[in-house]
Amino acid sequence: MLDKLITEKTLENLAGAGSFQRGNAYFSAGSVGPLRDTGKKVSARVDLVTAYLQRRRNDEALQLTWVQFEERPSLEQYKKLHTVAEPLGVWPEQRERALARVAEVIAGQAAFTLPRQSKPATPDYSLRLEIALWENDLDTAWTAVHAGTCIQKLLVALAGQLEPTRPNDALILYKRMIPSIVDQTNNTAYAVR
Secondary structure: OHHHHHHHHHHHHHHHOOOHHHHHHHHHOOOOHHHHHHOHHHHHHHHHHHHHHHOOOHHHHHHHHHHHHHHOOOHHHHHHHHHHHHHHOOHHHHHHHHHHHHHHHHHHHHHOOOOOOOOOOOOEOHHHHHHHHHOOOHHHHHHHHHHOEOOHHHHHHHHHHHOOOOHHHHHHHHHHHHHHHHHHOOHHHHOOO
16 A cells, blocks of 8 residues: 555655755655665655656656665666766766776775774675676676775676686686685595595
8 A cells, every 4th residue: 555655656756846956855864764675765756766767757766766876886777877977977977976886995995894803894896796797897897806805706707707708717716716616516526535
């Protein structure tokens, strides 16, 4: 019932007569607080972005998409930003802005230290690698892999994409992954008796 109320009535009012500030305030000031944990808040925002675009309120649609990306930088949100910005002809500028935000997030996470750590963590470039793979930019993906840590499934994906044109680079990645794979499978199982 609440979903229906949000998508049919509230979104119509916000997109039709309201401003971006009203729409964003609706989602920020706790009006949708109970929906946070269920994911319906995000769904309602997507509906609002769609309504803005249908009414040619492109700036407001882009701003709301940015709110989502800022709150949770991820490949999924990056793709949504691309979906909104590309048809508006502003993707190159928005892409640079998004990649700058990704760099900020990576640096911020790396600067965070736990009480028992003496130095900051190694930066996790998984998101940057994931974006580069989605964009089929193997050079940037390769750079991201060497800039910090990345989750293993992304390393495997990159190695697979490198195999046809850069087999030596793919081999380097596979060799890099072997120790962690062996650790996961109990090294004593391979010991010679």
